[in-house]
Amino acid sequence: MAIKRENGRKNDPQRTREDILDVATEEFSTYGLAGGRVDAIAEKTRTSKRMIYYYFGSKEDLYLAVLERAYRKIRTLEADLQLSNLPPEQALRVLISTTFEHDQANPDFVRLVSIENIHHASHMLRSEEIRDLNVSVIETIAAILERGVAQGVFTRKADPLDIHMLISAFCFFRVSNRYTFGTIFRRDLSEPATMERHKTMIADAVIGYLQGKAG
Amino acid sequence: MAIKRENGRKNDPQRTREDILDVATEEFSTYGLAGGRVDAIAEKTRTSKRMIYYYFGSKEDLYLAVLERAYRKIRTLEADLQLSNLPPEQALRVLISTTFEHDQANPDFVRLVSIENIHHASHMLRSEEIRDLNVSVIETIAAILERGVAQGVFTRKADPLDIHMLISAFCFFRVSNRYTFGTIFRRDLSEPATMERHKTMIADAVIGYLQGKAG
């Protein structure tokens, strides 16, 4: 008895899901998990609150879906880099540049990770998908460091994970803490000149460290 | 008509306030501002919920009081350092060491700052006390860098605020992001050996940067 609509704009579950995730990403990223409101998400969606529970079951599961999608995006980004053909120092500079620009361009992602840390990464822990992630970056860095040491351009044998941390910390902090930092020091960290200076600084610091005397 | 108690454990407003702030610090630091519960704070306090509102007016104002007290603590710490008599490189290493150990020892503070960033630093903005803070660190770093350049041990003329950021970012990130980092890479960042390695690394990286070729 049900009449099926034949036009192109018929029910599109996949699109509805994506729409909800888009809105939820902004809501949670802005107000946090506890501070985010399902009602607010529903209002900004082209669908209803009922559908949110229909698709995602609960607020927490919706949040997890948001987090998973955010992480999925970076994996694709990093996998696309072709660094093995470049000289070690240049390869590292490209990788640092990419991380820097990614965090700068994706404050939502940075905020979601901050929020997840407030919650002791308990949701991430439930997600196999996220846990398996990011490991490839370490392998990429490890390969670059090995080549660099072999060629003699890097004199220090460093732990790839430590180097990843040194890079991530700076790129992430600039975005995650820009509000308190900006308030205390009255400086806008997103100004082009400041950004360029910072990007060069972290690259120089990392390269400089690897070219220092071996510990 | 009221009978005044004469024993030592009579009403002690100052102590009650501090008690509330202690408990509230842990609650907000653990669950965030939106996630923290006034009821939960009241239960863990030796006083009642009514008193929390009597002293602090609202949940948000209590949170601000917590934040202000947390920031007040560091100021004292940094002011106590006597760095002007040390050689520039050593002075910087002491400062970095101090920052590193402070963040490591005060995860509550780190979490409160993260939370405040989630809220766009809006509470901090209302507090003159906090806004005037931390500026002394920049002066300290500026003096060290000037001496270093004058003596020729630092070849690069760097912005003191940039250097502060390079140091803070690493020390802060290690603590703020330890849960997501630990989950993804299965490493405990608080192990003594790891801590020592990281502390040396960030110092070497900063010093190395300052001794690099001038931009």
Added chain:
DNA sequence: GTCTATATATAGATAGAC
């Protein structure tokens, strides 16, 4: 799959006695 209306719980804030 989608809607409106509603149940149910909970949390921030307050009343008012002592």
Added chain:
DNA sequence: GTCTATCTATATATAGAC
């Protein structure tokens, strides 16, 4: 200054028709 009891708003989650 301190207590117990309570008001009121709001938020997550669900019912049930279509």
